[in-house]
Amino acid sequence: MAATEGNGVAVRLADVAREAGVSPATASRVLNGSSRKPAEEIADRVRVAAQRLGYFPNAQAQALARNTAGLVGLIVHDIADPYFSSIARGVQQGLGENGVQLLLNSTGRDPQRELAAVRAFMSHRTDAILLAGSRSQQEDHELMEALRRYQDNGGRVAMIGQPLPAAGGVQLDNAGAAAALADELLKLGHRRFAVLAGDQSLATARDRVEGFVGKLRDAGVEPVAVREGAFTRDGGYHTAGDLVRDGLLEAGRQTCVFCANDVMALGTMTAVRERGLRLPDDVAVAGFDDIPTLGDMFPSVTTVRIPLEEIGRMAGEMVMEDGDARRLVVSGHPVLRESTRPVGA
Amino acid sequence: MAATEGNGVAVRLADVAREAGVSPATASRVLNGSSRKPAEEIADRVRVAAQRLGYFPNAQAQALARNTAGLVGLIVHDIADPYFSSIARGVQQGLGENGVQLLLNSTGRDPQRELAAVRAFMSHRTDAILLAGSRSQQEDHELMEALRRYQDNGGRVAMIGQPLPAAGGVQLDNAGAAAALADELLKLGHRRFAVLAGDQSLATARDRVEGFVGKLRDAGVEPVAVREGAFTRDGGYHTAGDLVRDGLLEAGRQTCVFCANDVMALGTMTAVRERGLRLPDDVAVAGFDDIPTLGDMFPSVTTVRIPLEEIGRMAGEMVMEDGDARRLVVSGHPVLRESTRPVGA
DNA sequence: CTGAAAGCGCTTACAG
C-alpha cells in the first residue's frame, strides 16, 4: 500500500474504550493521567486493550482539548553552526522528560524567515518560543509585535544570548568575559594588540570588542588596529590578510590578535601562516567561543569558553517553570593556550 | 498578567467570520487555500478582518480536521555533533517553504530514547519520520515494529546514512569513498598504513574500514595495525598513543594513519605531536567526514568529504514527495591536504 | 458561490 496522506486509520481512544468495555471518558482518565483515578481492575482492562490495539494518543486532539500543545519552538540562525547546535542540545535537556517536543527552525539570519518561524510556532500553539542569537534592533518591529501578542495569549518567550526588553531569558556576559580575556593577555605580557571585530551590527560582536578594548584602555593600551569584517572564518582570513598587507602584522614584533569569535581566529591563523609569519612568535591569536577543535589546533588556540549547552539548558528549564521568565546572566571564562604564548616565555 | 498555561484567548476563525459578516466555512475557504474560491469582494472582507483581529489559524485544529499535521520529525544521535547538525540543516532546506515544521529529537544513541522519540512523533501524527545515523541491528526490534506500524498508518519513513530494510532513504557509500581515499594515498606513494577503526559495532565505522583495507589488499598492502577504539576525538587520541607506545609509529619511518572519522584524526594528531613525532614526516594522517575546521589545521588534514547537507536535503525532499520513498546512494570523495604529504615530496 | 452541519480525536466539568 503506497504511503498516502495522513494517518487516519490509527486506532482511537474510542476503539480502546470499546475493546475494554468502558466509556471513552474512563479510558482517557486511565491512559492520560487525570486527577480522577478509575478502579485498578478497570484501569488494567483499559491498559491491556490499549496495548493490544497499539493505541497512541493523538497529540493534536489532546492539544485542542487541553489547550496546551506540549510543544516548544526554538529559533536559531543556523543549526549547522556549533554555537547554535550546542544551545539546541542544551535546550532539549532543559525541556526534560516531560514529553515536550522541540520544534526547530533555522532562519539563516533572515528577519523575514524569523518572523515566519514565530508565526508558524504561534499557529502550532507552542507553549513557549525560544529565540537564540543576536539580531539587529532595526526591522524587528514586526517580530516584537508578534512576540508581544504571543505573550498576551499566554505564550512564554525566552531569549538566548541576547536580551530583549519584553522577555526574560539567559544571556551571556560577552563584555565581561572579553575583558577578563584582555586582562589575562595583559598579565602574560602582551602589549601590542590588533582586534578583528567582525560585524559590528551584531550586538554580540560589539559587546565582545567593547569589553576587550575597554579593558585594554584601562591599562593604558591602545590597539594598533580595530578592523570590521564578516563574522566568519573567511572574514577572519581576509581581514588578517589585510593587516599583514598593511604592515601591522610582521615578523619579529609579536602582535596579539583578538578575534571576536573562534572561526575568525582559525581563518586568521591560516592567513598569517600563508604569509610566512610564525604562530605565536610573530602573531599571537585569541578567539572567543571555545569551539570543539580548538585544543587540537597547532598551536592550540586561546579563547573564551562559554557554557553554550548550559545556557540552552537553563533556557529550556526556564520555560518549563511557572511564573514569569527570569533574566539570567552567565559568564564565560578565558582558556589560555599556546597561541598566545608571549615571545620569550 | 503572568504567563499561564496555554493559548486559549487567541482569536478564532469564528471571530474573523463574524467580523467579516460571513460563515466560518467561507472564512476558512478564503484564508486557507481551498479549491472553492469565494468572490473577491467577500474574500477581501475576510482578509481585512483576519488582519485586523490578528488571526492565526490553530494548526492543531487544522491537523485534526485535515488529518495531516504539517509536521516532520527528525531523530538524530546528537544535534551538537556537526555531522548531524549539517544533516539537520539540509533536511530543513529539503522540506522547503511549504510551511512544514520540523520536530527535532536528539537521543544520545540511547535505543530507549529513540523509541520514545518515534512514539512521540507518532503521537504528534507527523507526516514523516527521518532517522539519521547508524544504529546496531540488535535491540531495534521494537523500533522497527513501531516504524512499521507508523508506515501502515500512512506515515513516511526515510533513513539517513544507514539503510533499513523496510524504508527508503539516502545513504552514504562509506566503503566506496574509503576505497577511493586508499587509492589516492597509494598513488601518493604511501605503503605503510595503520588504521584506527573506531567502534566496529557501528556499521558506518565498519564500512569505512572495510573499504579502506580492502583497497589496500587489492594493491598487496597489509596495514601494520588495525585498532578499535571509541569513535571520538579521545578514542583517536588514546589509540594513537597506544600505537606510538607499541613502536608502530616512530620517527624516521613514515606511517600513514587512517582514522575512521575526522575527530579521531584530530586526537591522533595531538597525541602524535605530544610524543615528539613530526606531522606528516613521521606520521601522515587522514580522516573521514571533512568537518569544517580541517582546512585550517596545521598541517591541513586529508579526509573524505561527504555532502552531509545535501544528504539531508535529499531526504527532506524525498519525504515531501508522493510515491514510495526511494533509496538513494551518494558518494563522498577524497580531499587531499598536507597531512598526507609523502616524505620527500 | 455560500452556509448549516457533521466530524476530526480527545478532555473535562457536570450529573448520577
Next chain:
DNA sequence: CTGAAAGCGCTTACAG
C-alpha cells in the same frame, strides 16, 4: 467511581 455530553478550532462533503 463512571458515563453522557459538550466543547476545543478547524474543514469539507452536502444542500441550497
